[in-house]
Amino acid sequence: MTNAELERTTPRAAAGTRTTMAALVYHGPGQRAWEDKPRPTVQDPGDAIVRITTSTICGTDLHILKGDVPTVTDGRILGHEGIGVVEQLGAGVSEFHVGERVIISCVTACLKCDFCKRGMYSHCQRGGWILGNTIDGTQAEYVRIPHADGSLYHFPADADEEAMVMLSDILPTGFECGVLNGQVKPGDTVAIVGAGPIGLAVLLTAQFYSPGAIFMIDLDDKRLAVAKQFGATTLINSADGHAADRVMELTEGAGVDVAVEAVGLPATFAICQAVVAAGGRIANVGVHGKPVELHLEKLWDRNIAITTRLVDTVTTPMLLKVVRSGKLQPSQLVTHRFAMHDIMKAYDTFANAANEGALKVILTSGGLL
Ligand SMILES: NC(=O)c1ccc[n+]([C@@H]2O[C@H](COP(=O)([O-])OP(=O)(O)OC[C@H]3O[C@@H](n4cnc5c(N)ncnc54)[C@H](O)[C@@H]3O)[C@@H](O)[C@H]2O)c1
Ligand SMILES: [Zn+2]
Numbered sequence: 001m002t003n004a005e006l007e008r009t010t011p012r013a014a015a016g017t018r019t020t021m022a023a024l025v026y027h028g029p030g031q032r033a034w035e036d037k038p039r040p041t042v043q044d045p046g047d048a049i050v051r052i053t054t055s056t057i058c059g060t061d062l063h064i065l066k067g068d069v070p071t072v073t074d075g076r077i078l079g080h081e082g083i084g085v086v087e088q089l090g091a092g093v094s095e096f097h098v099g100e101r102v103i104i105s106c107v108t109a110c111l112k113c114d115f116c117k118r119g120m121y122s123h124c125q126r127g128g129w130i131l132g133n134t135i136d137g138t139q140a141e142y143v144r145i146p147h148a149d150g151s152l153y154h155f156p157a158d159a160d161e162e163a164m165v166m167l168s169d170i171l172p173t174g175f176e177c178g179v180l181n182g183q184v185k186p187g188d189t190v191a192i193v194g195a196g197p198i199g200l201a202v203l204l205t206a207q208f209y210s211p212g213a214i215f216m217i218d219l220d221d222k223r224l225a226v227a228k229q230f231g232a233t234t235l236i237n238s239a240d241g242h243a244a245d246r247v248m249e250l251t252e253g254a255g256v257d258v259a260v261e262a263v264g265l266p267a268t269f270a271i272c273q274a275v276v277a278a279g280g281r282i283a284n285v286g287v288h289g290k291p292v293e294l295h296l297e298k299l300w301d302r303n304i305a306i307t308t309r310l311v312d313t314v315t316t317p318m319l320l321k322v323v324r325s326g327k328l329q330p331s332q333l334v335t336h337r338f339a340m341h342d343i344m345k346a347y348d349t350f351a352n353a354a355n356e357g358a359l360k361v362i363l364t365s366g367g368l369l
């Protein structure tokens, strides 16, 4: 290795003898294992190798394990959220240095392609949502981040890792796919279907715009109770199948200005269609594995809009400022903490959220060599 290359790697990485690491690996629907994998190495000049210090599990990881995301194939390391320390850099990375703590975005952006130039990083022609999907992800000791200049954020000095890891995915997702696409306005009545971490992120960020009322709909009373603390005005448990009727009663038959789908099931998309007011918006956030029925026979004359979006993470710098100011406190979403090597248990807890009272499950790692 030349001196120039050595400058772009930590002494720990340069001296490291281990060529493997532990990682959470997907082996087809319902199958996951914590096992040894080769440690990632720089493959392209834009790459960073990041040693993971904090990661977490997303509802999307559960969809992957259900087989809902066919782009994820056997052998893939899961995870698209994380904080870590830059261990090695390719020669083309200019914005970060070795040893620096970084926030990893769930979406990889080259910043140069047509999609990136219009702020649609989710469809970057050289990136997009690839981490823990088409390339190995963050639920591991190390991860390779392509196009590091566009896909990492500087970790603010003295910030809290548990709060910052919510910027990898859930805060930009809730805000962009739910609030911005739903065009939440002051005074609006908003219904959020799904009080998981994503639905709660919609709830938190919708309040930037002072909606008049926020109905939170879920099957899980514990999650609904959290929603109440976070500013929901009305809680509706949909277990009896009458959530939509309840929303219509509460709005005197008018329905809601914004219905956000934050689950990813035909039944929850159906609730959104049943409650959207004339002139309203349905903002879909959930990852769907099955087709939904679209009731155009009821909606064709209602002047509504239906939006879908894969998070672009273009609002991450703004959300970072809001979190830093203390106006948004996403670490409130953390309910459980595990060491990274206990990730199999962490998955059991997150997948059984209703019984466990789980929201965001934090995984920490010393990244031992
Ligand atoms: N569009 C994007 O870019 C993007 C990004 C991240 C996550 N997502 C998706 O957002 C969704 C939510 O993610 P999460 O991490 O909060 O997931 P989660 O699994 O923790 O939460 C889903 C919630 O839906 C509730 N639910 C299930 N069935 C219901 C029903 N019939 N009625 C009402 N509530 C019901 C559950 O009780 C749970 O609280 C997932 O589909 C995830 O894949 C999308
Ligand atoms: Zn996610």
Ligand SMILES: [Zn+2]
Pocket (backbone or CB within 6 Å): 109, 110, 111, 112, 113, 114, 115, 116, 117, 123, 124, 125, 126, 127
């Ligand atoms: Zn791009």
